[in-house]
Amino acid sequence: MQIPDFRQRFQPVQPTVKDAGEQVVYAELLPDMRLAPYIYCYWQLQTVQPLTRPFCYRVVADGCMDIFFDLHQPEENYVMGFSTAYTEFPLPPVFHYTGIRFLPAAFPLLFHINAAELTNRFEHLAHVAPRLSKDLAALAALPSFAQAIQPALDRFFLQVLNSAPLQADSRLFNAIDIILDAKGTLPVESALNTGISPRQLRRLFSFYIGDTPKTFSKVVRFQHILHAKPSVESLKKNKLFYDGYYDQAHFIKEFKAMYGLTPTIALR
Incomplete structure (x- = not known):
């Protein structure tokens, strides 16, 4: 395939x-x-x-x-x-x-x-x-x-x-497509309607990605922010960067866990 x-x-x-x-x-x-x-x-x-x-x-x-x-x-x-x-x-x-x-x-x-x-x-x-x-x-x-x-x-x-004999469920890649299109900001439990049960989808993500669809979405969202190359000032002004996070404190905590530095230090 x-x-x-x-x-x-x-x-x-x-x-x-x-x-x-x-x-x-x-x-x-x-x-x-x-x-x-x-x-x-x-x-x-x-x-x-x-x-x-x-x-x-x-x-x-x-x-x-x-x-x-x-x-x-x-x-x-x-x-x-x-x-x-x-x-x-x-x-x-x-x-x-x-x-x-x-x-x-x-x-x-x-x-x-x-x-x-x-x-x-x-x-x-x-x-x-x-x-x-x-x-x-x-x-x-x-x-x-x-x-x-x-x-x-x-x-x-x-x-x-x-x-290599490539065999994988196309519904896995449909789900990845949906997550990437949404830049990791969608509610995965309700949005990943790919014709497969949530349990089966989690099993596929575990084998091929290494974690759950929700965790993969978090990494995609984090990577989207890095790719956008926001300045510290634009992070303060543009609330779109916080889309998918509960609040600014949650954003900072998750960013630091994935980067090792706070956004203020990493993006300056």
Whole structure:
């Protein structure tokens, strides 16, 4: 089956690298268009020069699942599941991380992994998908990989896509469509009328997303605010940013849980 391409309505944002100044750079690369419904981007986070002070990289809740590894140790690859809160990674003085960010539901669909088993945690990929871990490590260990990361990963995942029997309930993707169209602000218990019972829908979301439709909607709503790039002043003036929240205090509390900072600090 061909799944919908969500990227026109869902563009997950991660914070830019500020704390390390010019010592660390972050970049995103688009995948081959045939992979676009499954992979949002390939990304790189690397030091330009050895760090002179401790550095933690903050990953905010974005509704996606990621595979990542350091090119210095490609056999030590990891998968990070759906997260409802921010995660901080203390990093060494020198690193060159490469990652694959999968759009919602894509990683479980391609590799038949229960997303709920990885929610709010990261795990050695070898413990989750041993063959994938081994093949990806072998690819990343090639001397040519660092000079041609995008085409190498495109070829790798196109082979995965061509060999993977994709079977998923279309009603799951209809529900995701509805949530994305509403930017995560709809009452999910009454609005997700996709021809499936709420219990069955929660089961599908648990396996393919990693959490409930309600929690996924919260992350979508949070990501919509990040993508809109509001200033602190516009947050104060434009009440549309609080749509779906009980009040401003609830908005601030949920934003801080998913970002790690209050909106005032994060958006200045």
